[in-house]
Amino acid sequence: MILSKHSSLSLSNTDNMANMFLGMFAAISSVLLLLVLSFLVYETWPIIADGRFFEFLNGSKWYPLEGQFGMLPMILSSIAVMVGAIALAGPLGIASAVFLRFYARGSVERFYRLILYVLAGIPSVVFGLWGLTELVPLITKLHPPGTSLLAATLVLALMILPTVAITSTAALKSIPENILSGAKALGLSRQGQILHIAIPAAKTGIYSGLLLSMARALGETMAVVMVAGNVVQYPTGLFQPIRTLTANIALEMAYAMDGHRAGLFAAGLILTLLVLILSILASKASKGRFV
Amino acid sequence: MHYRLLSFLSLLITVLSAPAYAQSGHLTLTGSSTVAPLVTEIAKRFEKTHSGTRIDVQTGGSARGINDARSGLSDIGMVSRALKASENDLTAYTIAMDGIGIILHKENGIKKLTNDQIIHIYIGQINNWKNLGGRDLPITVVNKAEGRSTLELFLKYFSLKNSQIKPSVIIGDNQQGIKTVSGNIGAIGYVSIGTAEYEIKSGASIKLLPIMDIEATTENVKNGTFPLSRPLNLVAKNTSSLLLNKFIQYAQSQEVYDLVEAQFFVPVEH
Numbered sequence: 001m002i003l004s005k006h007s008s009l010s011l012s013n014t015d016n017m018a019n020m021f022l023g024m025f026a027a028i029s030s031v032l033l034l035l036v037l038s039f040l041v042y043e044t045w046p047i048i049a050d051g052r053f054f055e056f057l058n059g060s061k062w063y064p065l066e067g068q069f070g071m072l073p074m075i076l077s078s079i080a081v082m083v084g085a086i087a088l089a090g091p092l093g094i095a096s097a098v099f100l101r102f103y104a105r106g107s108v109e110r111f112y113r114l115i116l117y118v119l120a121g122i123p124s125v126v127f128g129l130w131g132l133t134e135l136v137p138l139i140t141k142l143h144p145p146g147t148s149l150l151a152a153t154l155v156l157a158l159m160i161l162p163t164v165a166i167t168s169t170a171a172l173k174s175i176p177e178n179i180l181s182g183a184k185a186l187g188l189s190r191q192g193q194i195l196h197i198a199i200p201a202a203k204t205g206i207y208s209g210l211l212l213s214m215a216r217a218l219g220e221t222m223a224v225v226m227v228a229g230n231v232v233q234y235p236t237g238l239f240q241p242i243r244t245l246t247a248n249i250a251l252e253m254a255y256a257m258d259g260h261r262a263g264l265f266a267a268g269l270i271l272t273l274l275v276l277i278l279s280i281l282a283s284k285a286s287k288g289r290f291v
Numbered sequence: 292m293h294y295r296l297l298s299f300l301s302l303l304i305t306v307l308s309a310p311a312y313a314q315s316g317h318l319t320l321t322g323s324s325t326v327a328p329l330v331t332e333i334a335k336r337f338e339k340t341h342s343g344t345r346i347d348v349q350t351g352g353s354a355r356g357i358n359d360a361r362s363g364l365s366d367i368g369m370v371s372r373a374l375k376a377s378e379n380d381l382t383a384y385t386i387a388m389d390g391i392g393i394i395l396h397k398e399n400g401i402k403k404l405t406n407d408q409i410i411h412i413y414i415g416q417i418n419n420w421k422n423l424g425g426r427d428l429p430i431t432v433v434n435k436a437e438g439r440s441t442l443e444l445f446l447k448y449f450s451l452k453n454s455q456i457k458p459s460v461i462i463g464d465n466q467q468g469i470k471t472v473s474g475n476i477g478a479i480g481y482v483s484i485g486t487a488e489y490e491i492k493s494g495a496s497i498k499l500l501p502i503m504d505i506e507a508t509t510e511n512v513k514n515g516t517f518p519l520s521r522p523l524n525l526v527a528k529n530t531s532s533l534l535l536n537k538f539i540q541y542a543q544s545q546e547v548y549d550l551v552e553a554q555f556f557v558p559v560e561h
Contacts, residue, residue, distance in 0.1 A: 063454045064437055132467075137474040144477050145431035145459040230436065230461035241460055251463045255324055255438030 040272060043265035056266050062232040062243075064252070064260040071267060073234045077149070077242035078271070080235040081224065082217045084153035085160055090210055092157075093164025097206075098194055100165070101172040120162035128226035131155040136227055143239040147229035150238040155223050160213040167212065171205025172198055204286055211282035215275045221246040245271045316534035319347045322356020322369030325440035326523045329387065330369055332550045333542050344534060357381065360526050366535055368526040371440055383524040386542045387556035390484040390512035390520035391441055391448075394469070396476045397496040401425045404500055410449050412479060415457030420477060433471055433480030434458035441465075445481055448519050465555065466490075473497050484517075485509055485555035512557045523556060 011019070047053050052069075059070020096116065104112055131151055140146030175198055183197040199206070229241020230251060243251075245267045256264050320330055327350045334346035349365075356368030360381055374383045393409060395401060401423060404412075411417045412430055421427045434456055435442035446453060460478070462468045465486040472478040473496045484507050487499050499507040503518050511517040525539055541547065548558040 061454070062437075066452065066454055068454070132470055133474060136471075140431075140475050140477075144429050144475060146475055147460050147471065225463065226467065229459065230463075231458050232461075243461065251436035251461070252438050255436075255440075260438065 037272065040265055040269045044262055044269050046259070046262045047266055053266065056263065057270075060234070062248070064256070064263055067259070069259070069263045069266075070232075071245070071248075071263075071270065073232050074243050074245050074248055074267070075270060077228075077235045078218055078244040078246070078274070080149060080242070081152050081156060081228070081244055082214050084149070085156035085217045086164075086210060086214050088153065088157035089161040089164050089213065093161050093213075094168050094199075094206060096161070096165040097168030097172055098199075100169050102190070102194055102198070116162045116165050119158075120166060124159060124220055124223040125226075127155050127159050128223035131223060131227040139239070145229060145241060147227055147241050148239045149228070149235050149242045152224050152228040152242070152244070153238075155227050156217045156220055159220065159223065160217050163213045163216060164209055167209025168202070168206045171202040171209065174205060175201045207285035208282040211278050211285060215278040215282070218274055218278070219246060219271065221250050225250050316343075316532075317345045317347070318367065318534060318538055319349070319365045320367045320369055320525070321349045321351055321359045321365040323353040323371040323440070323523070324350040325371040325389065326356075326369035326386075326525075329523070329551060329554045329556065330525075330542070332554070333386075333547050334538075336547065336550065337538060337541050341537070346538065356526065360528055363528070366527065366532070367539070370524045370526050372521050372524075374524065374526065378526075381526040381528055382530060383522075383526050384539050384543060385522040385524050385559050386547075387523045387551045387554075388512050388515075388520055388559055389444075389523055389556050390507065390509070390517050391444055391481050392484040392487050392499040392507035392519070393479065393481050393502065394472050394487055394497045394499055395479055396472055397498050398476055399425065399498075401500075403504070406449065406503065409479075410451065413449070413451065413456050413458075428477040431459045431475050431478040432457060433460045433462060433468055433478055435468075435481075436461055436463050439463075441481065441483065444519065444521060469495055469497055483555045484512055484520075485552070485557060489555070509557045513559065522559075 041048070044053070047056060047069075056069050056071050057075070058072055059068065060072055061068045061070045062074070096112075100109060100112060100116075131154070132147075135154060136146040136151050138146075139148060139151055179197060179201055180193060183193045188197065224244050225247045228244060228247060230243040230247055231241040232243045232248075233240065235242045248267055249264050252260070253264055320327075320334075327348055331348045334348055338344055338346060348369075351359075353368075353370040353372060356365075356370045357378060358368075359365035360368030368381070370383070371389070374381060393404065399420065401420065404423070408417065408423060413432055413434070415432070417423065418430050419427065420430060434453075435445070437453060442453065445451075460471055462471055462480070465482040468480045468482045469487065469490045472480045484499065487497065487507075488509055491497060491499070501507060505511055505517050507517060507519075512520045525542060527535060527539070530536060543559070543561050545558075551558040
């Protein structure tokens, strides 16, 4: 119907309807996000109104039942785990993407792609269980207690690796073929084509994929609760147990009341703000503004 | 036509709202977050077998359970400890016992620990099993997350404050504690005895230590000799209501033992 319309410049009724409904759905999703944010602020308000929010950000001791609420060690631990995971999964994921796009052929490619998709779909609690029963005892032999920053970093790296690989593959696929043909015509080696033409051309897509994976690492809860040890302290060593913001909420929410509860909502608010920053960076990266 | 529709609708409304009128009673319970999950399950079954009744269960801690039962805000309070002498205006009905046992890895040579030794381990003054006559192995102290009632009972029994404890691992539920200890020869932790016994039977590599020379078994929790245990009580001030008595009787009856055991508590015979 739309195709056969006389003037393609004026919108048809169908277009108008679609416009209205799509706009409505888009509005609903953004309103939901706003509601979540305002809910978090509302629940955290007792602390913000007290002027204790910055005390929360600065303090280093977390004993809510004794009235001590300090979240700095957990904020730093969350960031440390995220940075560690992306440092491991980033290079590996990009390498997997290059392999998939330029080297793997036929059944190898199909098989490798399948593995990545399966890996991406495994529930995080399964990774946590594997980490707790296999990885942690191994690390314990090196240096007890085993549940540590290292264990959390490794499990998270494994979890976000497929995301990095899949987004990077998509970015590499989206490079116009004529750029690569040009490189070939100029007699560049395959290594030269990949390192100097393909990756730079795909870098905006790769960067936004990396940032989204970092957001996933930051928000991951179940797997981290199981392997990180959950002791509130600064992430000073690889073998130290640490507690992330998400783990803190998961461990204590069911039992928290009053100030304790508001403290956990404050942790949620901080997490949301961190993820928001990462998402803004990702959207900037995808427009190529930031690299 | 319209009349028929109208009469049909009014009939429908009458039928749907009938249970609200036929409701023979409504009970509100508030209090301990340890007892609440169990009572919620019991209440569900009670509502099914006694049609027309409605039971509301709300948490808020044992203190709230006492206060609400006293002030009449609730019909029954839930309290995860024995009543104090100052609370004798209330009547307590024990619906289950909860015991906490110290667990070690099965291959740890240590057979028992004194209370002082346990305290010194948890506050970090003893940090290697060789200081206790075991092998040269650093101790991994497993503690519970803040707010858990198991932690509360443990702290109270050993007269500790949570900020004094130097933990190496903090865990959420009992299962995670058992997994952590069974994966680490040098670990020490404490979990609900019911859960630990169940896991040992299904082959987890952990063992329960006696406390004050009393073996940590559900049997000893049941007969009240195990020191690190507590009763889970329903408390009430005004016991004249028929429905209230019915519910308390039901919560203490054999019909709910399976629910008690599913929460890893120990049923009490009456």
